[in-house]
Structures are given as C-alpha cells and as structure tokens.
Amino acid sequence: MTTIKDVARLAGVSVATVSRAMNNSGYVGAESRRKIEVAIAELNFYPNEVARSLYQKKSKFVGLLLPDISNPFFPLLAKGVEDKMNQMGYQLILGNVQENMEKEKEYLKTFAQNNVAGVLSAINGGINKLGGIPFVMLDRVADEEEYGVHSNDFQGGQLAATAIAERNPHEIVVLVGPRNVPGSLERLRGIEEVLHARKRTYQLLETSSFQFDATKETTSELFARFPKVDSVIASNDVHALAILQEALRRGIKIPEELQIIGYDDIPFSKMLFPSLATISQPAYEIGYQGAELLCDRIEDNYIKEKMIQLPVKLEVRESLRKKEIE
Amino acid sequence: MTTIKDVARLAGVSVATVSRAMNNSGYVGAESRRKIEVAIAELNFYPNEVARSLYQKKSKFVGLLLPDISNPFFPLLAKGVEDKMNQMGYQLILGNVQENMEKEKEYLKTFAQNNVAGVLSAINGGINKLGGIPFVMLDRVADEEEYGVHSNDFQGGQLAATAIAERNPHEIVVLVGPRNVPGSLERLRGIEEVLHARKRTYQLLETSSFQFDATKETTSELFARFPKVDSVIASNDVHALAILQEALRRGIKIPEELQIIGYDDIPFSKMLFPSLATISQPAYEIGYQGAELLCDRIEDNYIKEKMIQLPVKLEVRESLRKKEIE
Numbered sequence: 001m002t003t004i005k006d007v008a009r010l011a012g013v014s015v016a017t018v019s020r021a022m023n024n025s026g027y028v029g030a031e032s033r034r035k036i037e038v039a040i041a042e043l044n045f046y047p048n049e050v051a052r053s054l055y056q057k058k059s060k061f062v063g064l065l066l067p068d069i070s071n072p073f074f075p076l077l078a079k080g081v082e083d084k085m086n087q088m089g090y091q092l093i094l095g096n097v098q099e100n101m102e103k104e105k106e107y108l109k110t111f112a113q114n115n116v117a118g119v120l121s122a123i124n125g126g127i128n129k130l131g132g133i134p135f136v137m138l139d140r141v142a143d144e145e146e147y148g149v150h151s152n153d154f155q156g157g158q159l160a161a162t163a164i165a166e167r168n169p170h171e172i173v174v175l176v177g178p179r180n181v182p183g184s185l186e187r188l189r190g191i192e193e194v195l196h197a198r199k200r201t202y203q204l205l206e207t208s209s210f211q212f213d214a215t216k217e218t219t220s221e222l223f224a225r226f227p228k229v230d231s232v233i234a235s236n237d238v239h240a241l242a243i244l245q246e247a248l249r250r251g252i253k254i255p256e257e258l259q260i261i262g263y264d265d266i267p268f269s270k271m272l273f274p275s276l277a278t279i280s281q282p283a284y285e286i287g288y289q290g291a292e293l294l295c296d297r298i299e300d301n302y303i304k305e306k307m308i309q310l311p312v313k314l315e316v317r318e319s320l321r322k323k324e325i326e
Numbered sequence: 327m328t329t330i331k332d333v334a335r336l337a338g339v340s341v342a343t344v345s346r347a348m349n350n351s352g353y354v355g356a357e358s359r360r361k362i363e364v365a366i367a368e369l370n371f372y373p374n375e376v377a378r379s380l381y382q383k384k385s386k387f388v389g390l391l392l393p394d395i396s397n398p399f400f401p402l403l404a405k406g407v408e409d410k411m412n413q414m415g416y417q418l419i420l421g422n423v424q425e426n427m428e429k430e431k432e433y434l435k436t437f438a439q440n441n442v443a444g445v446l447s448a449i450n451g452g453i454n455k456l457g458g459i460p461f462v463m464l465d466r467v468a469d470e471e472e473y474g475v476h477s478n479d480f481q482g483g484q485l486a487a488t489a490i491a492e493r494n495p496h497e498i499v500v501l502v503g504p505r506n507v508p509g510s511l512e513r514l515r516g517i518e519e520v521l522h523a524r525k526r527t528y529q530l531l532e533t534s535s536f537q538f539d540a541t542k543e544t545t546s547e548l549f550a551r552f553p554k555v556d557s558v559i560a561s562n563d564v565h566a567l568a569i570l571q572e573a574l575r576r577g578i579k580i581p582e583e584l585q586i587i588g589y590d591d592i593p594f595s596k597m598l599f600p601s602l603a604t605i606s607q608p609a610y611e612i613g614y615q616g617a618e619l620l621c622d623r624i625e626d627n628y629i630k631e632k633m634i635q636l637p638v639k640l641e642v643r644e645s646l647r648k649k650e651i652e
Contacts, residue, residue, distance in 0.1 A: 061440075069395075069404060070401055070402065070405070072398060076396065078422070079396070086429075091419050093387075093418065093419055094408065114387075241594075241598075242597055245598050248599040249599040267538055271568055273574040
C-alpha cells in the first residue's frame with residue numbers, strides 16, 4: 001500500500017510537510033505543495049482514514065444512538081441520517097441502546113476513544129457528558145438541549161385529539177408515552193388542551209415504554225381497565241396497531257365500535273386493513289436534517305437554526321369514524 | 327487527556343517500548359513491563375483506539391452491510407450482530423445498501439480505508455473483492471462463499487409447501503424471490519420437490535425484489551393474474567402481509583377463501599389478526615453466530631464450521647386453513 005512516506009520521498013519533502021499540505025494546517029511553500037500534488041497523483045495515493053484521523057484529532061466517524069431498532073420508526077430515521085452523512089463523507093457507528101443506560105454509557109466511551117467527529121442521538125437525556133464532541137439530538141429533545149431536530153409534538157397532540165373529538169367519542173382513552181421522553185409530555189399537553197376546550201372527558205393509560213415488546217402488556221391493560229373504550233389516542237403506531245389487531249381478534253368492529261389514532265406513520269400503518277389513522281412524523285427528514293446540522297457543527301459552518309422543529313400531519317384512514325356534521 | 331507519552335515518561339522507558347508492551351509485539355524486558363503496568367494503572371490510561379488501530383494495522387471496527395433496513399428482518403439480524411460484537415469489544419459501521427451496487431462498492435472502499443477488522447454482509451454477491459479483510463456472509467450465502475451463516479432454505483421451502491399441500495389447496499401461487507438471492511432458489515427447490523411429490527399443480531409469480539416498497543406491485547399483479555388463487559406461498563413476510571391485508575380489503579375471507587404462508591417471522595406477523603403463518607428464520611441467531619464466526623476469523627481462532635446452517639421452523643397461525651384428515 002502506498003503511504004504518506006512514499007509521497008514524501010517522491011516529492012522530496014518531509015512527511016510532516018506532506019501532512020501539513022494534506023490537512024491544510026501550517027505553512028507549506030508553493031513549490032513543495034506543487035511537488036506533493038504531483039507525487040499524490042503519480043502514486044494514486046488516497047490517505048488512510050485512520051492515519052488522517054490521528055493527524056486531525058477527529059475522524060470521519062459519527063456515532064448514532066437509537067433506542068429500539070425493532071420499531072420501524074428508527075430504521076427510517078437512520079436512513080435519513082445515513083443518506084446525508086454518506087453524501088458528506090462520514091461513516092456511521094451504530095449504537096442500539098434498547099433504553100439501557102449502561103449500554104448508552106459504554107457507547108459514548110467507545111465513540112470518544114474512536115475520536116468520533118460528532119454524535120447523533122435519539123436517546124433521551126444524559127448525553128451531555130461527552131466533553132468537546134458536538135452532538136445533535138434527534139426526535140427526543142429535552143428543553144435543556146441546544147441542538148436538535150424533532151417534530152412538533154404539541155401540534156401532533158392537538159391534531160390527534162381534534163380528529164377524535166370531531167368523531168363522536170363516548171369513552172376516550174389516551175395512551176401516555178414514557179414521561180421521561182420529552183415528546184410524550186408535549187403530545188399530552190396538546191391532547192389535553194383540545195379535549196378540555198371541547199369539554200370531552202378522557203382517561204389516561206400510562207405506558208412505561210415505547211418498545212415493541214411492551215405492546216402486549218399495554219393492550220391487555222387497556223381492555224381490562226376500560227372495557228367500554230370506544231376511542232383511543234395512542235402513543236405510537238406500534239402500540240396502536242397492537243390494540244387495533246387485538247380489537248379485531250375480540251370481534252370489536254373498527255371503527256364503528258372502536259376508533260383509534262396512532263403516532264409516527266410507520267410503513268405498515270398504511271398497508272394494513274383497516275389502515276391506521278395516524279400523525280405522520282417526518283422520520284427520514286428528522287434524520288436527514290439532524291445529520292445536516294451535525295455536519296455544520298463539525299465543520300464550524302454558520303448555523304441559522306440550532307433547534308429545528310418539523311411539522312407533523314394528520315393522516316385520516318380507516319381506523320377513524322366519519323366526521324360528525326356539526 | 328493522558329497519552330502513551332505520559333505512560334512512557336512515568337515508567338521511564340521509551341514510547342516505542344510502551345507500544346510494544348501494549349500490543350504484545352517485540353521484546354520488552356520484565357522490569358520495563360512491570361513499570362509500564364504500574365504507570366498505566368496510576369494514570370488510569372486507556373489507549374485511544376485510533377492510535378491503537380494505526381499500530382496494529384487493524385481497528386476495532388467491523389463493517390455491516392444490510393440490503394434494506396425498512397424490512398424488520400434486518401434490524402433483528404443487526405441486533406444479534408451488535409450484541410455479540412459489543413461483547414467482543416468491536417464497533418459496527420453501518421452500511422444500508424438498498425440493493426444498490428454502487429453504494430456497496432463505496433462502503434467497501436470506506437471500510438478498507440478505515441482498516442476494518444472484518445466485514446459482515448447480508449448483501450448477495452460481489453463482495454469477495456476486498457483483499458485480505460476477513461468477511462462472513464449472513465442470510466444470503468452463495469455457493470462459492472467460504473464463510474457464512476444462513477438458515478436452511480431448502481427445508482424452509484419444503485415446510486411451507488407441505489403446510490399448504492396438506493390444507494386442501496385448489497389454486498396455488500408460489501411467489502419466487504429475486505433469482506440473484508441465493509436463498510430464493512433453494513426455497514423454490516424445496517417447494518417444488520414437495521408439490522411434485524404430492525402431485526399438486528401450481529403457478530409461479532416472480533418478484534424482482536424483497537424490498538418493502540415492492541409489495542404493492544406484487545399484490546396487484548397476483549390478484550390480476552390469478553383471480554382464483556386460494557393458496558399463496560410467499561417469498562417473505564412483508565410480501566405475505568401485504569397480500570393478506572389486500573385480500574381482507576377486497577372482502578376475501580382468510581383463510582377460508584385464501585390461505586397464505588410467509589417466510590421470516592418478523593414481529594408483526596404474530597401481532598396481526600389474522601396472524602400470519604410463516605417459516606420462522608432465526609434472524610437474531612444468524613446475526614449473533616455470524617458475528618461469532620467473524621471474531622474467530624479476526625482472532626485466528628480454530629474454526630470448526632465455516633458454513634453454519636440453522637434450522638427453520640413452521641409457525642402454524644390463523645392464515646392457514648385446518649389440516650385435512652387424510
């Protein structure tokens with residue numbers, strides 16, 4: 001393999017000079033620079049990224065922390081991140097944390113050891129501890145964070161509650177996502193504002209996790225505690241789909257006897273019959289714009305917006321009843 | 327940050343000696359080694375992985391190539407890979423190729439530039455070109471490959487066909503996965519062997535892709551070309567679910583008027599109503615054992631089995647009719 005030493009030898013300059021030239025750091029005379037360029041072209045030299053990373057003290061790696069890759073929302077978000085990062089020449093180191101704080105810490109340590117250029121995190125909280133490494137939060141963005149991309153969860157809550165309130169609900173159950181996930185509370189705030197304004201009563205069902213594995217428990221609890229429920233505002237699509245399918249299994253008619261709205265718009269929601277009404281979050285866009293923001297931070301570009309909030313959209317589908325004529 | 331220089335200074339030896347001691351390469355006297363160990367403990371020094379990678383010419387990174395992270399099968403497989411690799415102290419660089427040859431090539435180039443210790447690939451074909459880097463194929467393993475973990479697709483085809491043949495099929499349609507994916511042909515061989523032996527006629531519907539996005543097209547084509555179909559052997563669960571849901575939408579009774587069996591056993595298949603009968607592939611195990619095999623290659627351990635084939639299992643669920651009494 002061609003190394004920087006070969007380039008230095010052919011150009012007749014020192015290795016340090018080649019290094020300075022390649023990294024645009026420090027003075028290199030015009031003549032030396034020309035010789036180095038000729039040598040690089042002649043040897044068809046492309047720098048080893050590991051070596052470059054040592055010189056520059058930062059690598060072309062970016063760490064990506066995800067809470068649960070079995071929920072299709074996160075692979076979509078990861079795809080947005082990946083597409084942008086690849087364009088910009090960065091590689092992703094994957095960290096699937098499964099809502100496990102120990103795993104999160106371990107990943108952050110390895111990211112630091114590997115001189116990552118930055119971190120993108122869809123994990124809530126606790127990440128500020130990595131001194132000096134720029135990071136951008138995705139989807140789950142706490143108030144104290146400075147850089148992040150997320151969707152407008154307050155608006156999402158409002159849209160979901162309005163869709164249900166306009167469709168003749170008798171007994172509404174609102175699934176509340178984990179309270180340590182910032183978006184959960186924002187959505188709840190949006191939902192409650194609308195339901196109060198429209199003088200609708202409702203019950204809350206707290207869920208301890210957004211995880212795929214937790215859906216079974218939520219579903220059993222819902223039907224056990226609220227046998228007369230006829231309208232559900234769910235915390236995400238995976239939970240909504242589990243409830244919808246369990247209702248079908250019990251012979252409950254969708255949407256006549258039970259209407260339901262999800263949150264996220266994962267690809268399955270549209271595919272299923274009855275299709276799931278939901279609040280569509282731009283998962284791919286969150287990932288893509290988050291990656292863009294992180295690149296700007298890494299490269300010290302001017303940043304117009306540190307905290308980007310993307311709009312959400314109501315998708316009316318077969319799991320909702322017809323709107324009342326008021 | 328503590329560096330190898332600080333360790334050398336405190337131990338009173340040269341940086342080169344510390345490096346030799348840490349990498350177990352070359353001679354280091356017993357007394358020097360003791361001093362170095364004391365200094366490392368005193369300074370609480372952990373080596374920078376980038377620096378270590380330069381000394382050792384291989385990093386603690388492993389590349390992972392996946393064809394489609396929007397199909398839940400692959401996140402599951404990735405989770406198995408990740409769990410094992412983390413145990414062994416390796417980090418994953420993610421490459422989501424989306425069946426795009428150009429993207430595959432680019433990833434392989436970056437993997438090489440980053441001195442990856444090895445590559446795990448669930449992409450079919452074309453990967454042998456990375457000189458010297460050990461790799462292990464996952465799920466999609468061509469005949470000419472040396473190292474891989476996949477499930478027994480011939481057996482899977484046999485099980486699926488037997489399940490259908492025993493349940494009074496009148497018009498069977500077999501979805502054939504992309505012919506360039508090695509497992510597709512093995513499954514077809516298993517299916518055809520059983521259907522011929524049982525003197526069942528069937529029609530083939532070729533699909534050009536396993537991708538999530540392709541399901542809509544497959545579904546329309548199926549119902550347009552085979553309006554009397556009453557039994558479907560699908561190429562994967564994502565396609566099977568799309569067909570099942572479209573059948574429900576058209577008012578076709580499942581399983582009385584149409585029975586269907588999938589392949590993979592993604593988490594949604596069990597959750598939906600009617601639940602999808604399928605051939606369960608051990609996606610997590612494929613990932614986990616593939617990672618284990620790659621670690622053994624990287625570390626030059628003795629390898630008992632270069633090509634591991636894992637058994638599959640029939641999951642009888644609501645999308646299948648009752649077995650005939652013969």
